[in-house]
Amino acid sequence: MMDKYFVYILTNKNKTVLYTGVTNNLTKRLVEHNDNIEQGKKTFAAKYRCKHLLYNEEYDWIQEAIAREMEIKGWVRAKKLNLTKSVNPNLDFLEDGFLFT
Template sequence: MEVTVYLLRCSDGSFYTRLTKKPVEQRVWEHNEGLTEGYTKSRRPVELVFTETYERIVDAIERERQIKGWSRRKKEALIRYDYEALPALASRKER
């Protein structure tokens, strides 16, 4: 079973991180149609900006939690695939 961790950029510029077992394009469509209650409903339209796919749901859950705890700057580096910048952007190091 494939599980995708995805990041959306909302219309207000904020980021939203979740995971899905559905095709990620379907999930983005559901967000944009307002079919999901919660954070993105009042922040449409949303744009898919990053995905990672995992074979095991436990790995996807761990990654989702990790990304949710990151600063905006660190998420932006991830979206740019700037993996080298990630360690320097750890919240403890940014202070």
Template sequence: MYYVYILANATNVAIYTGVTRDLVRRVAQHRAHADPASYTARYDITKLVYFEATPSIQSAIAREKQIKSWSRKRKNALVNRRNPGWTDLYPTL
């Protein structure tokens, strides 16, 4: 199983969309600022607000590209449908 996920900073101003096979490990890396020069570390983007599972890496990458091509308004709507409070989903994993 592969995952497409969206992270946000504490104020939900900055967001990041990514793909991983191990969602728990990958979000933990973001939260630990494993790469201090990364976009997620610079803007403290550590809150998991959305994720979906896909059966293959190809479908995950295609979905990631699709979401990244969307406007911010459309990305917000995607998160709002599943997580209207933009709460951190990481503790539920």
């Protein structure tokens, strides 16, 4: 079985901050982001309470996922929003599809 890698974009409740990350286990990573917020960790995502999934892409190779993450991180906010809205036009929170708790 091949691993899958995900590039993802999170936001906070008011959709004022965007966070881009990469992981090989999106469900676990979403739980970790939420836990970091609850524990008051000093990470960017926790500081800005980014725990709502807006967008994700899947890759077979970690090198491709990391390159894509770095590409997206270099974009201005408007370009990130355009990418997100291309598949999630209403900016719905998508984490329920990944979290089964």
